[in-house]
Amino acid sequence: MTGKEFIAKFEEFAPMELAEAGDPVGLQIGTLDKPIKKILVTLDIRPEVVEEAIEKGVDLIFAHHPIMFRAAKNLITDNPQNKMYADLLKHNIAVYGAHTNLDVATNGLNDWLGQAIGIKNTEIMHITNQTGYKKLAVYVPKSDEEKVRVALTKAGAGKIGPNYENCSYTLEGTGRFTPINGAMPTIGTLNQTEEVEEARIEVIFPEHKTAKIERALFESHPYEEPGYDLYTIENFVDAYGLGRVGDLPEPISVNDFSEKVKAIFQLEGLRLVTTDPSKMIQRVAICGGDAGKYYPSALKKQADVYITGDVYYHTAHDMLADGLTVIDPGHHIESICKEGLADLFTQWKVSESWEIEIIQSNLNTDPYRFK
Ligand SMILES: [Zn+2]
Numbered sequence: 001m002t003g004k005e006f007i008a009k010f011e012e013f014a015p016m017e018l019a020e021a022g023d024p025v026g027l028q029i030g031t032l033d034k035p036i037k038k039i040l041v042t043l044d045i046r047p048e049v050v051e052e053a054i055e056k057g058v059d060l061i062f063a064h065h066p067i068m069f070r071a072a073k074n075l076i077t078d079n080p081q082n083k084m085y086a087d088l089l090k091h092n093i094a095v096y097g098a099h100t101n102l103d104v105a106t107n108g109l110n111d112w113l114g115q116a117i118g119i120k121n122t123e124i125m126h127i128t129n130q131t132g133y134k135k136l137a138v139y140v141p142k143s144d145e146e147k148v149r150v151a152l153t154k155a156g157a158g159k160i161g162p163n164y165e166n167c168s169y170t171l172e173g174t175g176r177f178t179p180i181n182g183a184m185p186t187i188g189t190l191n192q193t194e195e196v197e198e199a200r201i202e203v204i205f206p207e208h209k210t211a212k213i214e215r216a217l218f219e220s221h222p223y224e225e226p227g228y229d230l231y232t233i234e235n236f237v238d239a240y241g242l243g244r245v246g247d248l249p250e251p252i253s254v255n256d257f258s259e260k261v262k263a264i265f266q267l268e269g270l271r272l273v274t275t276d277p278s279k280m281i282q283r284v285a286i287c288g289g290d291a292g293k294y295y296p297s298a299l300k301k302q303a304d305v306y307i308t309g310d311v312y313y314h315t316a317h318d319m320l321a322d323g324l325t326v327i328d329p330g331h332h333i334e335s336i337c338k339e340g341l342a343d344l345f346t347q348w349k350v351s352e353s354w355e356i357e358i359i360q361s362n363l364n365t366d367p368y369r370f371k
Pocket of ligand 1: 065
């Protein structure tokens with residue numbers, strides 16, 4: 001498997017265009033144009049993680065936090081950050097970062113966080129992107145119906161909701177055409193009207209896949225000029241966004257829930273922003289990383305408690321004033337991305353028959369300690 005194949009599969013799952021503007025996602029060091037046998041997944045890339053990668057002989061580091069968040073001004077390797085870049089290049093280790101596109105992806109990092117704390121009936125807390133749908137109707141000789149239909153679904157058409165794929169509809173009928181001028185018809189003769197038993201295949205797909213679907217159509221269709229229609233669908237929208245909100249199975253006090261959060265994420269401590277730790281709560285919003293500024297979205301979704309990291313002092317005052325209880329477990333809870341990514345890549349390893357080894361970094365990159 002090459003790096004390009006692997007990342008093409010990943011970007012189907014978490015397209016780069018879902019990332020926030022200015023977020024440096026994607027390949028940052030090395031090349032994907034090489035075979036990949038070992039992948040190391042990590043939250044952060046620090047010098048000790050690079051050492052781990054070199055020691056384990058990995059070809060690709062897959063990180064949630066981009067390695068180059070700020071551009072380097074020079075490449076003097078006395079600087080530890082620069083030395084990391086040099087070591088990675090020297091050992092031909094590529095580095096790919098999936099940041100806010102992994103946060104918002106359906107069944108991505110924020111869903112993993114929601115599952116970890118056990119919320120149900122989960123919905124998006126703060127919508128950042130909406131993708132419309134299109135419908136393709138294409139006319140194809142009956143003999144080629146299956147070939148074209150399979151090509152379309154392979155290119156990503158025919159997914160309805162999270163649980164159904166390969167959805168399509170076929171009608172049979174008669175197609176008519178007269179090839180003229182310099183036509184080179186697959187079926188029929190110049191200047192003679194032809195009648196062909198044809199099928200009309202209908203499929204829907206997210207509009208950002210239009211170019212890919214059209215390419216699959218042209219590559220699989222036997223005609224010189226395939227007849228097809230594209231429609232805009234009004235009743236399907238895919239929403240993506242930051243944070244998840246849902247309900248705990250039963251009410252619990254803020255105090256007890258804080259203890260649970262500590263246990264779930266194996267924390268030495270956390271910061272609690274509340275006027276009443278004995279208050280009973282049930283509806284919980286969670287957003288990985290540093291997402292204090294999105295607390296109004298948690299309120300709008302009627303969350304009793306909002307879990308996010310790096311909450312700023314004055315924001316905490318505003319949260320209290322607005323009657324929201326907040327748990328700041330630290331930014332490092334995002335390290336559950338290692339398990340989530342490793343599970344995902346292991347599923348693909350099986351479904352795509354890839355000969356790869358997936359390793360989760362076993363280093364703790366949390367810079368904070370409690371005293
Ligand atoms: Zn983060």
